[in-house]
Amino acid sequence: MKGANKAFVYTALIIISLLFLFPVLWVVLSSFKNNNDLYAWPPQIFPSVFTLENYKAAFDKGNFGVYFMNSAFVTVVSTVLLLLVNSMAGFALAKYRFKGDTLILVGFISTLMIPLEVIMIPIFSVISKLGLYNSLWGIIIPPAATPTGVFLIRQYLLSVPNDLLEAARMDGASEWKIYRSIILPIAKPILAVLTIFSFMWRWDDFLWPLIVISDPKKYTIQLALSNFIGEYNVDWSSLLAMSVITMIPVLIVFLIFQKQLVQGIVTTGMKG
Numbered sequence: 688m689k690g691a692n693k694a695f696v697y698t699a700l701i702i703i704s705l706l707f708l709f710p711v712l713w714v715v716l717s718s719f720k721n722n723n724d725l726y727a728w729p730p731q732i733f734p735s736v737f738t739l740e741n742y743k744a745a746f747d748k749g750n751f752g753v754y755f756m757n758s759a760f761v762t763v764v765s766t767v768l769l770l771l772v773n774s775m776a777g778f779a780l781a782k783y784r785f786k787g788d789t790l791i792l793v794g795f796i797s798t799l800m801i802p803l804e805v806i807m808i809p810i811f812s813v814i815s816k817l818g819l820y821n822s823l824w825g826i827i828i829p830p831a832a833t834p835t836g837v838f839l840i841r842q843y844l845l846s847v848p849n850d851l852l853e854a855a856r857m858d859g860a861s862e863w864k865i866y867r868s869i870i871l872p873i874a875k876p877i878l879a880v881l882t883i884f885s886f887m888w889r890w891d892d893f894l895w896p897l898i899v900i901s902d903p904k905k906y907t908i909q910l911a912l913s914n915f916i917g918e919y920n921v922d923w924s925s926l927l928a929m930s931v932i933t934m935i936p937v938l939i940v941f942l943i944f945q946k947q948l949v950q951g952i953v954t955t956g957m958k959g
Contacts, residue, residue, distance in 0.1 A: 711934075718742070718927040725923060742932070745925035751932070753904065754911035759936070761826050761896075761907060762889040768831040769885045770878055776832065777840025778870050782852060792841070795834040803894075811898060825899040826907070830889070836881050843877040844870065879944040886940045890933070908933055 720734040819825035
């Protein structure tokens, strides 16, 4: 009976997984279709002839190499800054006691309840006064510190024994060396989680780059995708091809950090 129940559960999970993966599979296969296959009725899943013309046309027509590099620069630099700033802030709030530390933590958490649309105008005003409008740095700097990241790292580091840090101090280690040699290696699982989240957030971000960037040469790839949607028609062939390309970096990052991600989930479960 147990075997039958397990088979039923696995079958149900496989069916659910296929349902979630089907739209992705459809987009990938459709990116290799010609116009006849793409607009065929009834729709067909597999193309009659696989073609790369959609990808070639998108790069030739859309200048996607520049947009791809812009997005890569914004995403990588923003993620590095986020990990650096959030890990230092989380370390300070977890392992240092000073006047107002609880108030600062509550303030960080409280900002999670504020919709982005409410603070978007003040942030834009600051960006403009700093001369970062129409600059990639105007996209990178605002999300360099996130309350979610600070909170997650702070909660994770609370489990690190204070005796370990005190022993390092007694051996003559500076606070910077403790952060670099002890805190960062221990926090690898939660940093991997934040890396994946930050990469997805910045890579897929559309609204903030749309507000900050006006020069088409500085567009990110998400802004470039919107160029394929015209007033009266949509260039579905090129749009599908570029949509597939935008999936690849996120998939690569996930595959690189999946081991640390699983380790973080397991470790968190054991601590609970």
